[in-house]
Amino acid sequence: MTSxxxxxxxxxxxIVIAVIIVSILVGLFSYILVKGLTHISLDFLTSPxxxxxxxxxxxxxxxxxxxxxxxxxxxxxxxxxxxxxxxAEYAKPGKVTNTIRSCIEVLSSLPSIVIGMFGLLxxxxxxxxxxxxxxxxxALTVFNLPVLVRVSEDAIRSVPRELKEGSLALGITHWHxxxxxxxxxxxxxxxxxxxxxxxxxxxxxxxxxxxxxLSTPRLNYLDWNPFSERSPLNIFRPAETLAVHIWSxxxxxxxxxxxxxxxxxxxxxxxxxxxxxxxxRWIGTRIHKRITAxx
Amino acid sequence: MSTITTARTVFDIKDLNLWYGNHHALKKxxxxxxxxxxxxxxxxSGCGKSTFIKTLNLMINYVPNVKxxxxxxxxxxxxxxxxxxxxxxxxxxxxxxxxxxPFPQSIYDNVAxxxxxxxTKRKTHLDEIVTKSLMDVALxxxxxxxxxxxxxxxxxxxxxxxxxARALATKPDVLLMDEPTSALDPISxxxxxxxxxxxxxxxxxxxxxxxxxQASRVSDKTAFFLMGELIELDDTSxxxxxxxDERTEGYISGRFG
Numbered sequence: 210m211t212s213x214x215x216x217x218x219x220x221x222x223x224i225v226i227a228v229i230i231v232s233i234l235v236g237l238f239s240y241i242l243v244k245g246l247t248h249i250s251l252d253f254l255t256s257p258x259x260x261x262x263x264x265x266x267x268x269x270x271x272x273x274x275x276x277x278x279x280x281x282x283x284x285x286x287x288x289x290x291x292x293x294x295x296x297a298e299y300a301k302p303g304k305v306t307n308t309i310r311s312c313i314e315v316l317s318s319l320p321s322i323v324i325g326m327f328g329l330l331x332x333x334x335x336x337x338x339x340x341x342x343x344x345x346x347x348a349l350t351v352f353n354l355p356v357l358v359r360v361s362e363d364a365i366r367s368v369p370r371e372l373k374e375g376s377l378a379l380g381i382t383h384w385h386x387x388x389x390x391x392x393x394x395x396x397x398x399x400x401x402x403x404x405x406x407x408x409x410x411x412x413x414x415x416x417x418x419x420x421x422x423l424s425t426p427r428l429n430y431l432d433w434n435p436f437s438e439r440s441p442l443n444i445f446r447p448a449e450t451l452a453v454h455i456w457s458x459x460x461x462x463x464x465x466x467x468x469x470x471x472x473x474x475x476x477x478x479x480x481x482x483x484x485x486x487x488x489x490r491w492i493g494t495r496i497h498k499r500i501t502a503x504x
Numbered sequence: 505m506s507t508i509t510t511a512r513t514v515f516d517i518k519d520l521n522l523w524y525g526n527h528h529a530l531k532k533x534x535x536x537x538x539x540x541x542x543x544x545x546x547x548x549s550g551c552g553k554s555t556f557i558k559t560l561n562l563m564i565n566y567v568p569n570v571k572x573x574x575x576x577x578x579x580x581x582x583x584x585x586x587x588x589x590x591x592x593x594x595x596x597x598x599x600x601x602x603x604x605x606p607f608p609q610s611i612y613d614n615v616a617x618x619x620x621x622x623x624t625k626r627k628t629h630l631d632e633i634v635t636k637s638l639m640d641v642a643l644x645x646x647x648x649x650x651x652x653x654x655x656x657x658x659x660x661x662x663x664x665x666x667x668x669a670r671a672l673a674t675k676p677d678v679l680l681m682d683e684p685t686s687a688l689d690p691i692s693x694x695x696x697x698x699x700x701x702x703x704x705x706x707x708x709x710x711x712x713x714x715x716x717x718q719a720s721r722v723s724d725k726t727a728f729f730l731m732g733e734l735i736e737l738d739d740t741s742x743x744x745x746x747x748x749d750e751r752t753e754g755y756i757s758g759r760f761g
Contacts, residue, residue, distance in 0.1 A: 371605035375667065378563055378601075379618040379674055380594030389621065394608055499654075 238479065245476025248469045254477070257427075258454065263466040267474050269425045272441055273342070273448035274481075277421060278411050280346035280444065285353045286403055292354070293361020293399075298387055317355030321415040324352050328420035340447035345421025352416050353406055360402030364395035397496040404489035408482040414452035422447035423457050451478050512539045514678055514708045515560060520574035522555060524567065529555050531732045533574070537678075537725075542700060542709045544723035544740065546716055548755065551729040553712045557680050560710065561597040562590060595622060598671030599680040603687045604663030606655035606670070611638075611647050614655045614666055618674040637669040640706075641699055661692025665699065672707075679703065681711040685718065697722050716756060720744050728752045 252266060259265030292313075300306040328348030338344055368391050376386040392399075425448050428441045435442040449457065455474045458467055515537040522530035530552050537543050545553045558564040559576060562583060575582045583593055595618070606614050615634045624630055634651070638644040643665045647658070655666055664684060671679060681700075685693040700709060700722045713719050719726050719740065726743040728736045728751075736743065736752045747753045 369605070371601060371603060372607060374563065374566070374601065375605040375607065375670075376617075377566070378561060378594055378599040379621075379671065380591040381618070381621050382591060385621055389617070390607055 241472075241475050241479050245472040245474075245479075248473035249476055253473055258470075259464060261463050263464055265464060265466075265470060267451060267454060267470070267477065269428055269441075270449055270451045270454040270474070271477065272428075273421070273425060274411055274450040274452070276441070277342055277345050277349065277417070277448065277450055278407055280342065281349040281353060281410050282403065282407060284346060285350040285357055288350070289354055289357025289403075290361050290399065292358035293363075293365060294387060294392075296358065296362040297365035298383070298391070313355045313358055316351070317359065319352075321352055321413055322418075324348055325416040325419045327351065328416060332420055338445060340420065340422030340424075341445045342421055342448045343444040345417045345448065345450075346444075348416045348420040349410050349413060352413060353410055356406045356409070357403065360406070361395070361399050364398035364402065365391050367398065368394040397493045400496070401489045401493040404485050404492070408485040411485065412452050412478055412482055414450070414456050417450055417453050418456070421450065421453070423449050423453060425449050451481075513537060514539050514579060515710075516575075516577040518575040518577070520559065520576060521572065522552075522559065522564070523571045525569045529732050530559075533734050535727065535734060535737060537708065537710060539677075539708050540704055540706070541724040542704050542711060542722050543725045543727065544719035545710065545712045545727045545729060546714075546719050546755070547729035549714075552732040553729045554682055556729065557682050557710055557712050560678070560680055561594050561599055562588075563599065591622075595674045596676050597678045597680060598674060598676035600664070600668050600671055600682065600684050602683045604660060604667045606658070606663050606666050608654065608656060610652045611655045611658070611666060612651040615669050615673050617670065622674060633673050637673040638666075640672055640703065641665040641669040642695070642702075643669060659692070661688050661695060664688060664692070664696060668696075668699065668703075672703075676707065678708045678710065681709065683712050683714060686714060693718075716744075728755060730755070 254266060254271060255268050256264075256266030257268050258270060296306070296309070300309065325348060328344060328351070332341070332344035332347045333339060336344070365387075372390050372394060373386060376390045377383070381389070426446055427439060429439040430441055432440040433442060434440050435444065437443060438446065451474055455471050455478070458464070458471050458474070462470075464470065513536045515535070517533055517535040517537075520530055520533040520535075521528070533556065535556075545556065547553045555564065558567075559572065560578075564570055564572075572584055574584070576584055578593065578597070581588070607617060609617070612634055615637050616630045619630060619633050624633065635644065638647065643662060646662060647666075655663065658666060664687075668679070668684075685696050688696065697718060700711065703709060704724075711719075711723065723740045725737065726740040727734055728743065728747075728749075730751055736747060736749045738748070742748075743752065744756060747756065
């Protein structure tokens with residue numbers, strides 16, 4: 210076989226692979242949307258779910274998903290960023306750093322159901338809270354943290370060395386250099402990474418089954434006191450998220466319109482995650498343009 | 505070596521040895537640097553000239569596995585002494601790198617960066633420092649109407665002059681330049697060289713260069729490094745017309761390097 214025909218075959222093979230991947234994605238995506246979009250309506254998004262009757266919505270589940278996501282990010286972003294800064298700027302190469310790095314890698318490859326079981330032990334039983342939003346958010350933090358540490362570390366490391374040296378050579382201390390030069394330059398990548406991680410958190414079900422629970426109390430959206438039992442803002446109440454809802458409706462639902470509800474929920478979930486991704490890209494490029502002055 | 509230590513010296517380096525791991529990169533360097541003179545350092549690649557200039561503001565500390573012995577006296581204080589205040593040293597000994605490295609901020613913020621963090625808060629005072637620094641590097645007229653636009657929008661030569669202005673803004677008395685024109689076109693290079701000649705009225709300048717013509721054009725003293733040793737240090741005119749060491753002559757006349 211001549212190298213020319215080998216080249217042609219290789220090109221063909223890669224095109225076929227690309228076509229297969231794209232068609233799987235497009236097929237899956239359009240299947241979910243086609244089946245689900247017809248069921249999405251304002252009523253579906255704003256009415257509470259029902260356990261027995263048809264026509265229930267996903268209002269509480271949608272709210273819970275976003276609420277848990279926000280809480281998770283509030284807890285995990287500072288920790289992840291701190292870990293990333295430590296790994297990129299302070300950790301001396303050696304045994305300790307290697308151990309920390311392997312721990313992070315192991316943590317990031319833990320199956321989410323295992324994190325769920327760990328959450329059950331730690332945040333449900335040990336603390337005695339029962340199923341709570343906070344427990345769910347903490348379990349998701351465990352799930353999310355390794356990714357955020359990795360993203361922040363990579364982002365900080367990819368800031369050109371010359372910028373850091375330029376700042377240090379002006380007599381600026383290490384911490385000030387991190388704060389005023391490294392973090393702002395790394396910010397777009399960190400933000401993009403955090404938003405992409407949000408998509409993963411938003412769609413996570415297994416880690417929440419045993420931590421945030423499968424039920425939501427009757428919520429009163431006019432009650433903004435976070436300590437009141439019926440307030441949506443109460444972090445010590447159980448909360449079923451959208452992804453968990455899809456699972457529970459399909460496995461133990463008693464409602465007659467199981468298929469419509471789960472299809473509609475799946476479509477809402479996928480659209481939300483898609484929006485996160487688009488948002489990440491849009492914000493990332495915008496900030497990149499602003500700081501590098503490219504038009 | 506005809507130079508002697510006098511009250512005019514800013515830096516007085518005595519018996520400086522430096523190792524990267526096991527590699528002996530600087531060997532027994534004795535090197536006085538005079539106030540308000542331009543000292544050029546020449547030599548072939550790997551001779552230790554960049555290593556040497558980085559010891560003067562201790563940027564060498566960021567290279568792993570570096571060990572140093574000897575003395576680097578800056579205004580009478582040995583900076584290899586551990587109790588040294590690095591912030592103070594680097595405010596007084598500014599540095600310009602091979603490639604312009606402006607921060608991804610506005611032109612104004614780039615120049616104001618050092619003074620701001622070192623404690624100058626009043627806007628009028630900062631304005632004054634920025635204006636003066638940019639005038640010192642002959643960049644003011646080119647950028648005065650767009651001080652608040654991103655510095656990365658400037659040309660390579662302008663970026664390098666901006667970095668010099670940024671270093672001047674912390675009011676140093678020594679300016680270290682590590683091959684400041686190696687990434688620039690001939691016209692930008694010429695501008696930087698003119699700048700160096702103007703700046704030496706106020707600052708002591710140490711410049712590492714690959715370009716021997718540049719050394720002869722801008723410097724008062726020239727030092728020739730070879731394999732980690734300071735072979736010769738003398739008036740630039742002497743080095744280029746009548747060097748004492750035959751290795752210097754060989755390098756200058758282009759026989760090696």
